[in-house]
Amino acid sequence: MSPVAKTKPFLAPDGVDPDLVPKHTFASGARIPVVGLGTFGSDSVSGDTVAAAVREAATVGYRHFDCASVYGNEHLIGPALKAIQASGVKREDLWITSKLWNDKHAPRDVAASCEQSLRDLQLDYLDLYLVHWPFPNFHPPHCDVTARSPDAKPYIHENYMKTWRAMERLVERGLVKHIGASNMTIPKLKLLLRDAAIKPVCNEMELHPHLQQQDLFDFVRASGLLPIGYCPLGSPGRPERDRTPEDTVDMEDPVIVAIARRLGVHPATVCLKWAIQRGQVPIPFSVKRSNYLANLKAAMLPPLTAADMQAIAGLDRNCRLVKGQVFLWKAGQSWEALWDLDGTITPP
Numbered sequence: 001m002s003p004v005a006k007t008k009p010f011l012a013p014d015g016v017d018p019d020l021v022p023k024h025t026f027a028s029g030a031r032i033p034v035v036g037l038g039t040f041g042s043d044s045v046s047g048d049t050v051a052a053a054v055r056e057a058a059t060v061g062y063r064h065f066d067c068a069s070v071y072g073n074e075h076l077i078g079p080a081l082k083a084i085q086a087s088g089v090k091r092e093d094l095w096i097t098s099k100l101w102n103d104k105h106a107p108r109d110v111a112a113s114c115e116q117s118l119r120d121l122q123l124d125y126l127d128l129y130l131v132h133w134p135f136p137n138f139h140p141p142h143c144d145v146t147a148r149s150p151d152a153k154p155y156i157h158e159n160y161m162k163t164w165r166a167m168e169r170l171v172e173r174g175l176v177k178h179i180g181a182s183n184m185t186i187p188k189l190k191l192l193l194r195d196a197a198i199k200p201v202c203n204e205m206e207l208h209p210h211l212q213q214q215d216l217f218d219f220v221r222a223s224g225l226l227p228i229g230y231c232p233l234g235s236p237g238r239p240e241r242d243r244t245p246e247d248t249v250d251m252e253d254p255v256i257v258a259i260a261r262r263l264g265v266h267p268a269t270v271c272l273k274w275a276i277q278r279g280q281v282p283i284p285f286s287v288k289r290s291n292y293l294a295n296l297k298a299a300m301l302p303p304l305t306a307a308d309m310q311a312i313a314g315l316d317r318n319c320r321l322v323k324g325q326v327f328l329w330k331a332g333q334s335w336e337a338l339w340d341l342d343g344t345i346t347p348p
């Protein structure tokens with residue numbers, strides 16, 4: 001039996017000791033593991049399968065899980081989290097994120113949504129609660145990218161701040177330890193940072209070698225926020241409706257493949273090593289044990305060389321996979337309007 005298995009009976013013998021997984025420390029002193037498990041089944045993986053992966057992932061050393069009410073599986077992940085704690089993992093050693101969905105931005109809905117997530121996840125508190133998108137626009141699950149909410153609205157900072165105040169109350173009530181933003185741009189974050197009484201600790205954003213968002217990434221870090229990176233592998237399992245002919249494939253990029261071959265690892269490992277070394281926290285999704293174990297092990301491998309990091313920095317294709325079309329609020333708009341590309345908030 002390996003030393004890890006002897007001292008940590010809930011860990012599989014081939015697992016990674018969670019104490020050794022590097023962590024980012026927030027100003028509060030709380031520490032988030034630098035790799036988390038995504039839990040969005042992309043409409044194709046059932047909630048039960050995701051929940052089983054969460055439970056099993058804890059046995060290989062995962063302690064950080066990225067959840068959201070809209071993923072529709074928190075009520076199944078809850079029993080998995082309960083079982084993980086029953087097997088000896090302390091609550092304070094877990095990092096659980098959840099997110100407020102877009103049709104719950106009204107201040108009166110924020111507490112109720114958070115309380116529902118807590119009930120579903122069978123927790124007394126969340127480590128991190130995010131406003132999932134800065135747009136309050138509902139669309140039904142599984143809808144096509146051409147679907148539009150009839151009362152869709154643009155980003156209205158005054159309204160976002162009303163939501164944010166309600167998020168701040170959650171911290172004051174002890175229901176959540178930290179609050180954060182997701183899918184925000186530089187001009188929106190500037191306003192939030194100016195007006196928030198309790199500052200966001202992160203921006204969860206799409207980040208992979210073909211979408212590096214360098215300006216936003218730099219702004220987030222310079223503002224003392226943590227970039228949490230979604231789709232870190234280029235989301236090969238995303239739904240058909242989220243694919244366009246222009247999309248590129250990170251894990252097939254010749255530079256990534258060549259580094260992977262040289263190191264004798266999968267291209268996924270190279271994407272994750274680059275992400276961690278660059279300073280973001282990737283949250284890869286997987287329900288295959290060999291894959292999610294390899295993804296966590298990536299955090300433990302020696303660093304990529306400076307030349308590798310530089311070569312990957314040169315791979316940016318500005319290839320946004322989650323374009324967000326369903327949040328558009330006017331006919332004839334292109335998805336770019338959501339991302340404030342000229343540095344100002346797209347006017348209503």
Ligand SMILES: NC(=O)c1ccc[n+]([C@@H]2O[C@H](COP(=O)([O-])OP(=O)(O)OC[C@H]3O[C@@H](n4cnc5c(N)ncnc54)[C@H](OP(=O)(O)O)[C@@H]3O)[C@@H](O)[C@H]2O)c1
Nearest residue numbers: 038039040230231232233234235237268284285286287291
């Ligand atoms: N805040 C937001 O708005 C937002 C938006 C999108 C996503 N997210 C979060 O980010 C998470 C990750 O994003 P994502 O799921 O779209 O993309 P991803 O993590 O880039 O890709 C996941 C896909 O990669 C495969 N995979 C995982 N590890 C692998 C490995 N080692 N080798 C080969 N293939 C591997 C998985 O398949 P297998 O299951 O077969 O391994 C799955 O199909 C989500 O689950 C969710 O928690 C947040």
